[in-house]
Amino acid sequence: DIQMTQSPSSLSASVGDRVTITCRASQKISDFLNWYQQKPGKPPKLLIYGSSRLQSGVPSKFSGSGSGTDFTLTINSLQPEDFATYYCQQSYNTPYTFGPGTTLEIK
Amino acid sequence: QVQLQESGPGLVKPSETLSLTCTVSGGPIGSAYWSWIRQPPGKGLEWVGNLYSNGGTRYNPSVRSGVTISGDTSKNQFSLKLRSVTAADTAVYYCAIFREWGDYREYNWFDPWGQGTLVTVSS
Numbered sequence: 001d002i003q004m005t006q007s008p009s010s011l012s013a014s015v016g017d018r019v020t021i022t023c024r025a026s027q028k029i030s031d032f033l034n035w036y037q038q039k040p041g042k043p044p045k046l047l048i049y050g051s052s053r054l055q056s057g058v059p060s061k062f063s064g065s066g067s068g069t070d071f072t073l074t075i076n077s078l079q080p081e082d083f084a085t086y087y088c089q090q091s092y093n094t095p096y097t098f099g100p101g102t103t104l105e106i107k
Numbered sequence: 108q109v110q111l112q113e114s115g116p117g118l119v120k121p122s123e124t125l126s127l128t129c130t131v132s133g134g135p136i137g138s139a140y141w142s143w144i145r146q147p148p149g150k151g152l153e154w155v156g157n158l159y160s161n162g163g164t165r166y167n168p169s170v171r172s173g174v175t176i177s178g179d180t181s182k183n184q185f186s187l188k189l190r191s192v193t194a195a196d197t198a199v200y201y202c203a204i205f206r207e208w209g210d211y212r213e214y215n216w217f218d219p220w221g222q223g224t225l226v227t228v229s230s
Contacts, residue, residue, distance in 0.1 A: 001169070034216045036152075043201050043220035044152065050214045087152055091215045095167040098152040 002026050002090050006099035012107040017078045021102045023071040023088035031067045032092040038101075039084045048073065049091075080106070109133040111202050111221035119196075119228050125172070125189040129202030129221060135183060140205035142217055143176060143187045145198035148225075153198075157205050158185055172196055192228045199223040 003026035013019050023033065031051035036044035046055045048064040051071060061076040075082055083106050088099040115127035129141070143155040156166035158176045166174045173190035189196055203217040 032214065036217075043203075043223050044217075045220075046216055046218040049208070049216040053214075055218065089152070089216075094154075094157075094165050095169060096154040098154070100151045 001095055002029060002092060002097055004088055004090055004097050004099035006086075006088060006102050008102060009100065010103040010105060012105045013078055014107045015078055015080060018074065018076050019078065019104065021073045021075075021086055021088075021104075023066075023073070023099050025069045025071075025090055025092075028068045029090045029092035032090060033064070033066065033071045034089045034091055035062075035064055035073045036087045036089065037082075037084045038087065044087060047086075075104075078104075109204060109219065111204070111219065113200060113202050113221045113224040115200075115224060115226065117225060117227060119192055119226060120230050121193055121228055122191055125187070125192050125196060125226055125228070127187045127200055127202075127224065127226070129185050129187075131183045131185070135180065140207065141176070141178065141185045142203045142205045144201045144203060144217060144220075145196075146201070146223070147195075147198045155187065155200075194228050197226065197228045199225050 005024045007022045033051045035048040038044040047058050047062050052064045063074045083104050085101045085103045087101050110132045112130050119125045141158045146152050154167050156176045164176050172192050175188040178185040201220050201223045203220040208214045
């Protein structure tokens, strides 16, 4: 199985900040990497697929990059609704696996 | 817009079978792919398995309880069965659409998701 790791596991930031979350795969996965946002008591919401492709309806403040084993999710100009947990997920092969999540908290 | 809703018992006894149903509205299920994903309380996400439009399935070998995913196109529903469950199967279970994209349908992702249903395995 492909193991996914994320750093940091938690992050404190202020409204208006720009933050970057890192995801690493245990083997090369090309750009088969998705990002999800999850708020408490809610299902995950797709933000980005194929490493850098923004899902329809997702604000352009979210951006993704990376290929191979290292990926990043960047969120510009944080707003209160952006404070949530973010998960990466590899779609390279089965079993599809998720990272452990990064919780973004208000400072 | 397609919407999904999970339903089923919230409490299952150890060694018994967990059965959940996902009801789909806003579109027929016959031409799509479908997934179950679970999340133990306070923990991360684990893919359980997929059901493909040709009836084929693929499961996560790490899910130790016996898994079966099946569909009923006449009811626009698909279901999950986990046999011989243990406390480790306690989780919020989500159903989701499994999307594919690309020249060779090489990209895929889960979207949208149902709201999820908590299943507790306890005697």
